Amino acid sequence: MEHSPAPKILLRTDFHRLLQALRKFGYRVIGPVLSQGSIQWKDIHAVEDLPVGWKDHQEPGHYRLEPDPSPRYFNVVHGPESLKPLTFVSRETLLILDRKNHIFSAKEIQPASQPTAVIGVRACDLASLTIQDHIFLKGSYADPYYQQRREQLFLVTVNCTRALPTCFCASMNTGPKAQDGYDLSLTEADEDFLIEAGSRAGLKILGQLPCTAASPERMTQEEERVATCASGQTRSLPHTTLPDSLYEAHDHPRWDQVATRCLSCTNCTMVCPTCFCHSVEETPSLDAQHAEHARVWDSCFTSDHGYIHGKNFRPTTKDRYRMWLTHKLASWMDQFGMSGCVGCGRCITWCPVGIDLTEEVRALCQPPQ
Ligand code: SF4
């Protein structure tokens, strides 16, 4: 990735020029927008669309937006959506089947996408996109639906200077500062932004903005704010020892305990930015002349997921929670050479009963009581 010669300063009063420059270069611009008590990726037409005046409070099983006197645009860290729905959509029609005069025809549906700039991407989201790239693009078969959307993305990351109680990206080496994978990087202060390009496309946009040089003192100051955010994180995972310790915990009684709390609701897998399980559904018309063949998100917490040839090999919630956690944090490393967790904390926040995977791992790594 190519970087600009040095980070620059963009005044808050000039931030709208970034939106203008992105539109001038043909991008649809989306960013975090308040929606139904949380934030979602939606079109940004003006800076007022960003969630200024709000911040998020997240705890296990708890998400609330709270008023915030700060003038910052990006004090809400994240909502349930990662970048996943922008590249791997929750329901995608792949084929339309038609029958005419007893002959079947199949029409392949191409994904509709356009160049899209996403403003407000977090370091953990960039890290999860790298994992999903590996899964969808780097194998023997590149998924064309994912690929088309992925190639159209222009990513504007915002380095985190405020950690949530559920964040543990520092222990996963995925944040709170974005290392690569972005086109533009922002670090927000009250009056201005430190801005840096991470790609040729980012440099082009940066060249359109009325920036000034950032002093070495200012760069050090921003590095310190990000470092404070990292050191303030209270949760962590010992990811380097995990493959062995989780495999060894296969028969640990803790799995029975967590299974009494887990509802097998699938929330954790829906919000997880790296989970990629999917199924296909056929929806025939009532006159049996047409059918839609669609790919839909699936979850290892459903009973159908473990059903094969007349037998369910994961019939209990204990089986499913153990499968999810062991795959995510252990066998994912054997399969893909990396952890399946980036430490975003979404599965902790959006679990309706507040199950915290960092707490479960800590218990599973202890000898049974
Ligand atoms: S397992 Fe949980 S913390 Fe890890 S990436 Fe998925 S949602 Fe985020």
Ligand code: SF4
């Ligand atoms: S761990 Fe929580 S979010 Fe995941 S399936 Fe169980 S109850 Fe639902």
